[in-house]
Amino acid sequence: MTHTNEVTNSTSKGRKKRFSLKMPGAFTILFILTVIAVMATWMIPAGAYSKLSYDGGAHEFKIVDAHNKSKTVPGTQEQLDKLGVKIDVDQFKSGAINKPISIPGTYERLEQKPAGPDQITSSMVNGTIEAVDVMVFILVLGGLIGVVQKSGSFESGLLALTKKTKGHEFLLVFMVSVLMVLGGTLCGIEEEAVAFYPILVPIFIAMGYDSIICVGAIFLASSVGSTFSTVNPFSVVIASNAAGTTFVDGLYWRIVGLVVATIFTVGYLYWYAKKIKKDPKASYTYEDKTKFENQWSVINDDGGEKPFTLRKKIILILFILPFPIMVWGVMTQGWWFPIMASMFLAFTTVIMLMVALGKDGLGEKVVVDAFVEGASSLVGVSLIIGLARGINMIMNDGLISDTILNFSSSLVQGVSGPIFIVILLIIFFFLGFIIPSSSGLAVLAMPIFAPLADTVGIPRFVIVTAYQFGQYAMLFLAPTGLIMATLQMLDMKYSHWLKFVWPVVAFVFIFGGGMLITQVLIYS
Numbered sequence: 100m101t102h103t104n105e106v107t108n109s110t111s112k113g114r115k116k117r118f119s120l121k122m123p124g125a126f127t128i129l130f131i132l133t134v135i136a137v138m139a140t141w142m143i144p145a146g147a148y149s150k151l152s153y154d155g156g157a158h159e160f161k162i163v164d165a166h167n168k169s170k171t172v173p174g175t176q177e178q179l180d181k182l183g184v185k186i187d188v189d190q191f192k193s194g195a196i197n198k199p200i201s202i203p204g205t206y207e208r209l210e211q212k213p214a215g216p217d218q219i220t221s222s223m224v225n226g227t228i229e230a231v232d233v234m235v236f237i238l239v240l241g242g243l244i245g246v247v248q249k250s251g252s253f254e255s256g257l258l259a260l261t262k263k264t265k266g267h268e269f270l271l272v273f274m275v276s277v278l279m280v281l282g283g284t285l286c287g288i289e290e291e292a293v294a295f296y297p298i299l300v301p302i303f304i305a306m307g308y309d310s311i312i313c314v315g316a317i318f319l320a321s322s323v324g325s326t327f328s329t330v331n332p333f334s335v336v337i338a339s340n341a342a343g344t345t346f347v348d349g350l351y352w353r354i355v356g357l358v359v360a361t362i363f364t365v366g367y368l369y370w371y372a373k374k375i376k377k378d379p380k381a382s383y384t385y386e387d388k389t390k391f392e393n394q395w396s397v398i399n400d401d402g403g404e405k406p407f408t409l410r411k412k413i414i415l416i417l418f419i420l421p422f423p424i425m426v427w428g429v430m431t432q433g434w435w436f437p438i439m440a441s442m443f444l445a446f447t448t449v450i451m452l453m454v455a456l457g458k459d460g461l462g463e464k465v466v467v468d469a470f471v472e473g474a475s476s477l478v479g480v481s482l483i484i485g486l487a488r489g490i491n492m493i494m495n496d497g498l499i500s501d502t503i504l505n506f507s508s509s510l511v512q513g514v515s516g517p518i519f520i521v522i523l524l525i526i527f528f529f530l531g532f533i534i535p536s537s538s539g540l541a542v543l544a545m546p547i548f549a550p551l552a553d554t555v556g557i558p559r560f561v562i563v564t565a566y567q568f569g570q571y572a573m574l575f576l577a578p579t580g581l582i583m584a585t586l587q588m589l590d591m592k593y594s595h596w597l598k599f600v601w602p603v604v605a606f607v608f609i610f611g612g613g614m615l616i617t618q619v620l621i622y623s
Contacts, residue, residue, distance in 0.1 A: 126479075128578050128593060129486040133219055136490050140497030141213040147501045148547070149205035151184060152198070153191035160191075163199070165207040184546060185343040185553075195340045198542045203550055206505040212498050226489025227482065232436040233290055234481035238474040239440045243447040244297040245473015246466060247418045250454045252411040268306040269372050273365055275299060276320040280361050283324020286429055287333035287537065289581055290436075292321045293480070294422060294443075296588060300395045309375055309382040310391050310589045311599050315368050318585050319575070319603065323364045325537070326571035326607060327357035334537040338566055341545035342559045349560035349618075353567075356614055363606055371599070383595045394590060410459070414450055421446045483584040487535070490579050494533060500543075503533055508547050515555040516623065517616040520565055523548065524612055527569025535580040540570055561618045568611035575600050575607075 123131070147165040154161055159171040160178055172178045176188040183203045190196045214222075227234070279295075282288035300313045328335040329350060339346040375382045382388065421443050428434035428442070447470070455466040494500050507526045511519055527544070534540040544566065552559045574580045576597065586596055 126483070126486070129483065129490065129583065130219075132490050132578055133222060133486070133493065136222075136493040136497075137214040137216070137219055140493065140499055141211075143497075143499040144502050145209045145211050145498035146206055146505060147209060147498055148201040148505070148543075150199035151182065151202050152200075153196070155192065155194070162202070165205070165209055183550070185550060186341065186546070187343070190340045196337065196542065198538065200341055200542045200546045201501070201504070201544075203547055206501060208502075209498055212496070214493050214497050218493060218496075222489035222493045223486050224489075226487070226492055227485030229492070230481075230485040230488045232440070233484050236436045236440040236443070237293060237477050237481045237484075239443050239447065240294055240297065241477035242470035242474040243418065243443060243450070245469040245471075245476070246447060246451050246454055247414060248473070249461065249465065249469035250411065250414050250450075252414040252418070255408070255411050256415050268308070268376075269369060271302065271306070272308070272312060272316050272368060272372060275316045276365050276368060277361065279317055279320035280324035280357070280364070282426065283321040284327060284329045284331060284357055285324075286426070287325055287328070287331040288321045288426075288429075289325065289537075290484075292317050293581075293584065293588065294425065294439075296585075298419065298422065300589065304392055304395055307376060307379075308372060309379075309388065310384050310591045311382065311595070312368065312372055312375075313589060314585055314591065314596065315364075315371070315599070318582065319368075319600065320364055322571060322575055323360050323603070324357070326567060326611075327353055327360050328567055329353050329357060334541065334567060334570075335563060337538050338541035338545050338563045339560065341542050342549035342563050344549075344559040344563065348558060349564055352564065352614065352618065356611070359610065360606070363610075364603065367602065383598050384591055387590065387592065387595075391590060410453065410457075414453055417446055417450050417453075477588065480584050480588045483587045484581075487579045487583060491533075491535065500533060504530070504544060504547060508551070511548075511551060517619050519551075519555050520557075520561060520615045520619050521612055523551075523562065523565045524569045524608070524615060527566045528573045531570035531573030532577045532579060535574060535577055537570060541566065556623045557619055558622050561615060561622065564611075564618070565615055568607055568615070572604050572607040572611070575604050 149162055149164045152161050152163075153159075153174060154171070157171070158174045160174050161169055161171050162182075163169045174188065174191065179186060179188055184200070186196070186200075275295075279288065279292065282292070295317050296313065299317065300310075303313050303316070325331060325334060330336065330346060335353070336346045339348065379385065379388070384391065424442060425434070425439050428438065434442075451466045451470065454461055454469075455463050461469075507530060510526060511522050514522060527540075530540060530544060534543065545563070548566075549559045549562050552562045574582070576582065578593070582596065583593070586593060
């Protein structure tokens with residue numbers, strides 16, 4: 100009888116294993132989405148809005164219609180009024196709006212332009228080429244990590260840090276989270292946040308935390324800041340300009356929302372951190388714990404002494420210094436990835452010389468090999484960014500993005516009150532998947548949706564707020580956004596991330612939706 104039970108149990112277990120489903124990896128998910136995007140260009144009607152851009156040299160507006168025919172008109176407020184574009188002409192002249200915007204009421208159906216099977220692979224190549232600036236930055240960053248790790252500076256520094264922070268580990272998570280929230284709300288830190296993982300992940304591991312805490316304190320916190328943007332130039336400022344209002348309108352609402360959202364996010368991270376400290380097996384990523392720590396931990400527990408020498412301290416200072424410089428450059432100098440990559444490469448070169456030369460130097464070959472190995476470890480992350488870009492290129496080339504935009508705007512026509520703003524929130528949520536760029540969605544969607552605010556008698560800043568909440572709620576999840584590159588970097592399963600992040604998405608919908616409904620009831 101016992102033998103029969105054992106056979107039955109083992110058969111049952113085998114059956115469970117055979118039928119268990121696993122979430123595919125990042126590359127597979129993006130490949131499937133690429134195929135779906137190609138199929139969509141066959142099923143969704145092609146169409147386009149006319150686009151308007153400003154030529155500062157000639158002081159003219161350039162209009163490109165749906166058939167790609169262009170004409171110029173005087174760059175005046177009168178012309179904007181004729182076109183039904185409710186935006187102050189100074190927004191164009193000052194450069195606040197520097198991308199082509201959609202002209203309301205100009206959508207036209209076009210001849211279908213379906214993507215062929217060859218575009219499944221060509222889009223991957225073209226998307227990778229388009230994302231090359233971000234990819235080079237990530238590879239340089241990987242090389243820098245490899246060299247510093249080879250020098251032993253990480254290990255010695257972390258051992259010193261963990262001794263001083265014992266018993267107060269969450270304080271660092273709290274500080275990082277708040278700083279990332281501020282970075283998101285003030286300057287829209289997104290891709291740039293990738294640069295902070297090499298510094299912080301080994302520290303969080305040394306303090307006993309898992310990969311969820313790492314992504315939560317960096318990606319999640321910066322995204323929450325962007326969701327409740329106060330003066331972020333890449334979302335709320337450009338969206339307000341494109342909507343014909345100013346980012347100051349509704350600012351106090353967004354500040355209140357930011358404070359509440361920050362408290363919720365830090366509280367959620369604290370709850371999770373306390374939970375896994377009490378029982379490490381409670382970690383959502385426990386099954387990958389050993390693999391993750393082997394990849395990122397820089398402490399070699401061999402019992403040997405690891406003195407934190409002056410040389411190692413200087414190397415760590417040189418390693419950390421580019422990060423505040425990067426933030427300053429992005430916020431005040433308009434830096435983008437090519438300049439940031441060059442700056443990081445300059446610091447990397449100095450560190451390589453320090454590690455290679457001198458009495459205790461490791462030599463040229465060892466240091467160069469460390470750089471190459473470090474860069475190669477992030478090749479997968481770089482490719483993920485390129486593949487995600489390729490999906491958006493397929494939809495744009497297939498002329499279906501504007502069709503989806505036009506259909507979405509029709510869903511709220513004739514609707515008013517709280518129902519109007521809730522539907523709009525959901526629309527922006529789905530549009531965030533189609534157009535994952537915050538500035539890209541702003542200039543395409545705001546000129547179309549903002550005038551609808553006038554028809555239902557609410558301020559346009561409410562539409563801007565709905566755009567922020569909806570799009571960023573999707574970007575917590577969207578494989579076409581930054582999250583896939585982040586998960587690939589930390590070798591985290593997408594299913595594990597979804598398990599952790601869904602309460603935050605629910606919070607944005609419930610709390611954000613409540614704020615929007617309150618605004619509609621007050622101002623309408």
